[in-house]
Amino acid sequence: MADYLQQGAAAAPAVNRDEKKIIFASSLGTVFEWYDFFLYGALAAVISKQFFAGVNETTAFIFALMAFAAGFLVRPFGALVFGRLGDMIGRKYTFLMTIILMGISTFAVGLLPTYASIGIAAPIILVILRMLQGLALGGEYGGAATYVAEHAPQGKRGFHTGWIQSTATLGLLLSLLVVLGSRYISGDQFEVWGWRLPFLLSIVLLGISTWIRLSLSESPTFTKMKSEGKTSKSPIRESFGSWQNLKIVLTALFSINAGQAVTFYCAQFYVLFFLTQMLKMDPALANQLLIISVIIGAPFFVFFGWLSDRIGRKPILMLGLLLATFAYFP
Numbered sequence: 171m172a173d174y175l176q177q178g179a180a181a182a183p184a185v186n187r188d189e190k191k192i193i194f195a196s197s198l199g200t201v202f203e204w205y206d207f208f209l210y211g212a213l214a215a216v217i218s219k220q221f222f223a224g225v226n227e228t229t230a231f232i233f234a235l236m237a238f239a240a241g242f243l244v245r246p247f248g249a250l251v252f253g254r255l256g257d258m259i260g261r262k263y264t265f266l267m268t269i270i271l272m273g274i275s276t277f278a279v280g281l282l283p284t285y286a287s288i289g290i291a292a293p294i295i296l297v298i299l300r301m302l303q304g305l306a307l308g309g310e311y312g313g314a315a316t317y318v319a320e321h322a323p324q325g326k327r328g329f330h331t332g333w334i335q336s337t338a339t340l341g342l343l344l345s346l347l348v349v350l351g352s353r354y355i356s357g358d359q360f361e362v363w364g365w366r367l368p369f370l371l372s373i374v375l376l377g378i379s380t381w382i383r384l385s386l387s388e389s390p391t392f393t394k395m396k397s398e399g400k401t402s403k404s405p406i407r408e409s410f411g412s413w414q415n416l417k418i419v420l421t422a423l424f425s426i427n428a429g430q431a432v433t434f435y436c437a438q439f440y441v442l443f444f445l446t447q448m449l450k451m452d453p454a455l456a457n458q459l460l461i462i463s464v465i466i467g468a469p470f471f472v473f474f475g476w477l478s479d480r481i482g483r484k485p486i487l488m489l490g491l492l493l494a495t496f497a498y499f500p
Contacts, residue, residue, distance in 0.1 A: 192321045195386055197333045197340075199269055199379040200314045204341020205348075206276035206372050207307050210238055210300065211439045212345045215446055215453065216365045221293045223285040231447065237297045241304035248308020255309070260393075261317040264309060265383050272306035273376025275299045280369030311338075325479055332475020336468050342438055343464045346457045353454055426487060433494040438464070 210217065218227075218234035225233070248268075256264040279299050285292045315334045322330040348368045356364025438460070445456040478486045 192386065193318060193330055193333050195382045196265075196314045196318050197337050199265065199383055200310060200334060200337040201340045201344060202372075202375040202379045203269055203272050203307055203310045204338050205344045205375065206272045206341075207241065207303050208342045208345045209276065209349070209368050209372075210241070210279070210303075212342075212349050212442070212457070213365055213368070214238060214443065216361050217296075219361065220284040220365070221282075221296050224290070233293070235443075237293065237300050240297050241300040241307070244301045244304040245308035248305035248310075249312050250308075251305065252309020253312060256313050256316070261313055261320070262383065262386055264313050265317070265386075266380065268306045268310040268313065269376065269379050269383065272303055272310065273372050273379070275302040275306065276369055276372040277376070280366040280372070328478035328483065329472065329476040332472040332478075335475065336471035338434065339438075339464050339468045339471065343461060343468070346461050346464070350454060350457050350461070429491045429494070430487075433490065436498065437494075 214234045215231065217237075218230040221237075222230035222233040252264050252268055255267070276299075279296065282295055282299070283292055311334075314337070315331050318330050318334055319327050345368065348371060352364050352367040353360045355367065356362075442456055442460055445451040445459070446453050474486050474490070
């Protein structure tokens with residue numbers, strides 16, 4: 171695959187002309203997916219009251235966080251399922267499948283009756299929808315990074331995929347802004363019906379994302395591999411069936427992604443929960459503070475992606491993990 175990434179990037183003269191469109195379209199769709207996924211985290215305190223009202227407030231909030239975690243538990247399966255589909259039918263149509271699944275699941279949360287209306291069925295359906303969101307995002311995020319990397323010219327892969335990495339932060343920013351706007355629109359009715367507005371808006375974002383992604387062409391690397399009959403017949407077995415490949419997978423999971431995930435979600439979501447639940451800060455003010463920090467941090471994803479093209483990936487990864495290790499306790 172690495173050889174094909176280099177050949178695909180070098181062999182497609184149209185890539186340079188379409189670079190901005192590819193990055194923009196891929197990133198925008200992924201921003202919307204992260205927006206859908208992060209809405210739950212941004213509204214966990216409200217959702218705990220709406221869907222886990224049969225227990226005390228603290229227990230309800232813990233249950234709400236467990237439902238939030240359900241989306242993460244299935245993300246690896248989403249990556250496997252949609253990664254396999256991406257190798258079979260191509261990146262473009264897998265893109266469409268993941269974003270439609272995410273958009274419909276998120277919109278459904280906005281229509282879901284609360285615990286007061288249908289009892290225990292409400293949190294059960296909510297967890298199912300969260301798991302569908304996790305499946306979709308598991309396929310979307312890796313697919314978007316692969317799609318952009320396969321279009322990127324040599325020497326610019328870190329810079330280009332840095333835009334995809336920034337989409338998580340921009341998705342969180344968008345969710346916080348929409349939640350803040352919904353609080354303003356609904357006023358003191360936010361916890362009654364206003365919390366549904368951000369979820370219902372996702373149907374509009376779904377339409378925009380689908381339209382944009384339909385205009386994209388298939389990855390030149392995938393097209394070249396398919397035309398030569400060299401696509402993998404059993405990518406899952408090839409990834410996990412030999413120790414040489416499995417060692418790479420385990421290194422990526424536990425030496426890179428695990429640390430990155432802890433760093434990101436502690437910085438974004440645990441801070442929000444800590445401010446609102448422990449320090450009892452006004453939720454609107456907590457959202458505003460997190461919005462400011464997200465705006466400050468977002469450009470650094472692209473910058474360090476660009477820097478990794480010049481000094482290598484490993485030093486950047488080590489620097490980020492070390493900074494998180496020393497900065498979190500203070």
